Amino acid sequence: MNEAGKxxxxxxxxxxxxxxxxxxVCCGIKEGxxxxxxxxxxxxxxxxAATYTTNLFRAAPLQLTEEHLRDGRLQAIVCNSGNANACTxxxxxxxxxxxAEEVAQALGIRREDVAVxxxxxxxxxxPMDKVxxxxxxxxAQLSPQGGKGAAEAILxxxxxxxxxxxxxxxxxxxxxxxxxxxxxPRMATMLAFITTDARVETQVLxxxxxxxxxxxxxxxxxxxxTSTNDMVVIMANGVSSVEPDEGELGRLLTELxxxxxxxxxxxxxxxxxxxxxxxxxxxxxxxxxxxAKAVANSPLVKAAFFGGDPNWGRIMAxxxxxxxxxxxxxxxxxxxxxxxxxxxxxxxxxxxxMDVLSLGxxxxxxxxxxxxEGEARVWTTDLSEEYVRINAHYRT
Amino acid sequence: MNEAGKxxxxxxxxxxxxxxxxxxVCCGIKEGxxxxxxxxxxxxxxxxAATYTTNLFRAAPLQLTEEHLRDGRLQAIVCNSGNANACTxxxxxxxxxxxAEEVAQALGIRREDVAVxxxxxxxxxxPMDKVxxxxxxxxAQLSPQGGKGAAEAILxxxxxxxxxxxxxxxxxxxxxxxxxxxxxPRMATMLAFITTDARVETQVLxxxxxxxxxxxxxxxxxxxxTSTNDMVVIMANGVSSVEPDEGELGRLLTELxxxxxxxxxxxxxxxxxxxxxxxxxxxxxxxxxxxAKAVANSPLVKAAFFGGDPNWGRIMAxxxxxxxxxxxxxxxxxxxxxxxxxxxxxxxxxxxxMDVLSLGxxxxxxxxxxxxEGEARVWTTDLSEEYVRINAHYRT
Numbered sequence: 001m002n003e004a005g006k007x008x009x010x011x012x013x014x015x016x017x018x019x020x021x022x023x024x025v026c027c028g029i030k031e032g033x034x035x036x037x038x039x040x041x042x043x044x045x046x047x048x049a050a051t052y053t054t055n056l057f058r059a060a061p062l063q064l065t066e067e068h069l070r071d072g073r074l075q076a077i078v079c080n081s082g083n084a085n086a087c088t089x090x091x092x093x094x095x096x097x098x099x100a101e102e103v104a105q106a107l108g109i110r111r112e113d114v115a116v117x118x119x120x121x122x123x124x125x126x127p128m129d130k131v132x133x134x135x136x137x138x139x140a141q142l143s144p145q146g147g148k149g150a151a152e153a154i155l156x157x158x159x160x161x162x163x164x165x166x167x168x169x170x171x172x173x174x175x176x177x178x179x180x181x182x183x184x185p186r187m188a189t190m191l192a193f194i195t196t197d198a199r200v201e202t203q204v205l206x207x208x209x210x211x212x213x214x215x216x217x218x219x220x221x222x223x224x225x226t227s228t229n230d231m232v233v234i235m236a237n238g239v240s241s242v243e244p245d246e247g248e249l250g251r252l253l254t255e256l257x258x259x260x261x262x263x264x265x266x267x268x269x270x271x272x273x274x275x276x277x278x279x280x281x282x283x284x285x286x287x288x289x290x291x292a293k294a295v296a297n298s299p300l301v302k303a304a305f306f307g308g309d310p311n312w313g314r315i316m317a318x319x320x321x322x323x324x325x326x327x328x329x330x331x332x333x334x335x336x337x338x339x340x341x342x343x344x345x346x347x348x349x350x351x352x353x354m355d356v357l358s359l360g361x362x363x364x365x366x367x368x369x370x371x372x373e374g375e376a377r378v379w380t381t382d383l384s385e386e387y388v389r390i391n392a393h394y395r396t
Numbered sequence: 397m398n399e400a401g402k403x404x405x406x407x408x409x410x411x412x413x414x415x416x417x418x419x420x421v422c423c424g425i426k427e428g429x430x431x432x433x434x435x436x437x438x439x440x441x442x443x444x445a446a447t448y449t450t451n452l453f454r455a456a457p458l459q460l461t462e463e464h465l466r467d468g469r470l471q472a473i474v475c476n477s478g479n480a481n482a483c484t485x486x487x488x489x490x491x492x493x494x495x496a497e498e499v500a501q502a503l504g505i506r507r508e509d510v511a512v513x514x515x516x517x518x519x520x521x522x523p524m525d526k527v528x529x530x531x532x533x534x535x536a537q538l539s540p541q542g543g544k545g546a547a548e549a550i551l552x553x554x555x556x557x558x559x560x561x562x563x564x565x566x567x568x569x570x571x572x573x574x575x576x577x578x579x580x581p582r583m584a585t586m587l588a589f590i591t592t593d594a595r596v597e598t599q600v601l602x603x604x605x606x607x608x609x610x611x612x613x614x615x616x617x618x619x620x621x622t623s624t625n626d627m628v629v630i631m632a633n634g635v636s637s638v639e640p641d642e643g644e645l646g647r648l649l650t651e652l653x654x655x656x657x658x659x660x661x662x663x664x665x666x667x668x669x670x671x672x673x674x675x676x677x678x679x680x681x682x683x684x685x686x687x688a689k690a691v692a693n694s695p696l697v698k699a700a701f702f703g704g705d706p707n708w709g710r711i712m713a714x715x716x717x718x719x720x721x722x723x724x725x726x727x728x729x730x731x732x733x734x735x736x737x738x739x740x741x742x743x744x745x746x747x748x749x750m751d752v753l754s755l756g757x758x759x760x761x762x763x764x765x766x767x768x769e770g771e772a773r774v775w776t777t778d779l780s781e782e783y784v785r786i787n788a789h790y791r792t
Contacts, residue, residue, distance in 0.1 A: 057716035057724050057740070087712045089725070089741030122709020123742050182696055182713065223695045225710075226717035299619045299695065299779075300578055300787055307788025313518025314621075316483045317578065320453035321622035328453050329485070344453070345485030346519050383695075385781035391696055392703025 013163030015147035016174035017197035019043045019239030022146035024153030027134025029082035035153035037134035040077040041142050046237035048074035049206040051213050053230035059086035061096040061116040062231050068112045072202030074235050075113035078103045079154050085118040085126050086228040095126045102132050106139040115233050151176040164259040166252050170242035171198035177260040181269040183222035192232040199238030208250045209234050216257035220379045222268035224297035265379045270386030275363045282374030287324040289376035294322030302383030308359045312340040330370035409559030411543035412570035413593035415439045415635030418542035420549030423530025425478035431549035433530035436473045437538050442633035444470035445602035447609050449626035455482035457492040457512040464508045468598030470631050471509035474499045475550050481514040481522050482624040491522045498528050502535040511629050547572040554663050560655040562648050566638035567594035573656040577665040579618035588628040595634030604646045605630050612653035616775045618664035620693035661775045666782030671759045678770030683720040685772035690718030698779030704755045708736040726766035
């Protein structure tokens with residue numbers, strides 16, 4: 001990966017592509033001196049596309065953003081952290097609308113060209129005086145060096161900013177994401193904002209985004225909980241005047257989303273290990289994915305990994321109750337390359353393996369269902385006591 | 397509940413009904429001086445029925461028990477703890493068969509009249525010399541006072557024995573169960589063994605058992621993980637000569653299973669609180685059940701409860717991604733009687749409620765989907781750091 005952001009020390013993530021500015025300010029939604037409002041601005045109106053959570057309690061800002069994106073155009077994205085503005089009914093939708101209007105007014109752009117996102121606690125109304133004050137401050141601070149500040153301002157329980165940028169043939173892509181818990185994006189994803197100075201037709205942009213999201217963000221899970229606020233938005237402002245080859249753009253976008261998704265998993269709440277679950281020879285691709293997620297979401301499997309225990313029986317139990325087709329006598333299983341179970345039974349040297357197999361920070365689980373052609377990979381974390389601590393005390 | 401076992405201090409659980417003996421011995425599968433092999437014996441051949449896990453990696457002893465139960469008759473149940481004899485292939489089935497044969501030989505009964513159960517670590521072969529030694533010892537120790545010892549011998553991470561007994565009109569029912577983690581019985585249940593001295597036709601016994609299990613054991617969850625070894629077995633030996641009314645028997649059996657199920661949840665791994673999730677007005681009964689389980693299995697909801705936080709937004713998020721039909725604007729939610737969300741939005745006094753709502757050891761979540769007639773209740777625990785500790789270090 002070509003980390004374009006590193007070339008220019010001051011520009012990173014979403015402000016690496018030409019013609020984008022950003023800012024992250026502290027408006028007081030969160031306690032203390034923490035940035036909690038981000039703004040990304042394109043000097044020119046940009047082609048845009050987005051994917052949204054499939055959670056039926058889709059948050060107000062997502063409803064508004066979908067409405068604003070009907071014409072495939074955007075010029076700014078505003079995102080607050082500390083409050084999800086979800087399950088807030090008509091008043092929540094009104095608040096999201098006001099955020100877009102404040103941004104549009106301060107920047108002198110159309111309010112339909114503003115996407116709105118929120119992340120944080122569900123079920124509380126936004127403190128709108130703080131939010132509008134923050135928007136005015138963010139507009140004043142917009143700069144090509146503001147990517148890092150914006151990336152900070154969208155975080156909640158995250159312990160690090162999540163930025164990636166890539167160079168294409170004459171254009172760049174930049175992105176930032178947040179996410180640490182309530183991570184199980186499904187037909188959608190976590191909050192991520194992507195920019196490019198390429199000139200891309202809206203249909204192409206949409207197609208490339210959906211494909212990239214489906215094999216990256218949609219394949220990670222921290223706790224099996226799908227958020228009300230997941231969204232990925234991409235803006236292509238065409239400032240480079242380059243119309244990229246769709247194949248190259250698709251590959252780069254998938255690489256960028258994959259990098260951001262991996263950073264999210266590595267920063268999963270309380271995570272001490274990074275786990276890849278690969279399922280092969282399932283009856284179908286959907287079943288491979290489902291089986292891999294069943295393993296990746298099993299608290300018993302995850303707790304065993306936290307303890308450094310290659311407890312393959314728990315993996316078998318998770319597969320067997322996942323609902324996917326399988327024949328126990330055809331299932332084989334490897335952890336970090338060691339064949340622990342062969343065709344449903346312990347490998348003959350399994351006791352020996354178990355003793356020597358010390359699990360490091362990276363764990364690869366390979367399940368061979370021995371049935372069909374279906375294959376899928378899912379990335380997840382272990383389950384630590386810290387995850388429980390964080391989520392027992394996050395809100396208060 | 398009439399705790400028949402308390403009337404006669406020496407008889408408890410499965411040995412409360414007339415004509416049953418039991419024993420629990422220490423045969424060395426587990427380390428230390430812990431009982432790990434239980435035997436339940438009926439002096440007369442008994443009518444019998446069972447339900448089994450739906451996990452496709454159904455353990456060897458369950459396969460054998462199903463085979464032996466084809467004629468609806470049993471006279472003994474043998475159960476070891478410390479090793480699940482699951483994912484052990486042909487050798488595992490052979491070991492289960494040998495357990496039944498050893499019991500049959502030592503008791504002078506048909507081997508097809510012996511049910512076999514195992515619980516513990518998945519994926520290891522049984523130490524058969526220890527097991528056969530234990531069987532001989534258990535046969536020698538069988539007594540009407542052996543219920544308690546047997547109830548001890550089937551435990552794994554449980555912290556207490558789980559016994560219940562009830563009196564019907566001229567007959568008794570007794571039962572014991574184990575279970576603390578990997579608890580999400582589905583169309584099946586945890587290990588539970590039930591006895592009665594009533595005289596009951598096999599068809600009736602089966603019908604009553606399936607109905608009782610479905611609204612009790614199948615409605616509890618600790619961690620959403622469905623075991624490979626779940627099984628409930630009932631034996632009716634007819635020693636009382638009473639042929640009970642099917643309605644009464646069904647009610648008593650449901651009460652007994654409900655009591656055992658509640659004891660399992662209260663002894664859930666690391667549990668500090670007992671949570672009931674009640675979903676009403678779902679589109680169907682199945683959807684009510686599914687929605688209730690989605691809430692009960694959400695690690696975010698459970699961790700919030702552990703922290704004493706009535707974080708209703710996480711409950712909404714769990715409902716919204718559960719796959720059941722709902723309209724956000726029609727969903728209302730109470731915790732311990734306090735209306736926190738009304739028709740998808742925060743109740744007007746919600747901030748006030750949140751401050752005063754301190755969650756005690758018993759939590760009642762009531763979700764009203766406002767759609768149809770579907771209603772279901774699920775019982776679960778909170779998610780504590782102790783759950784992670786137990787499962788990170790259980791095997792080793």
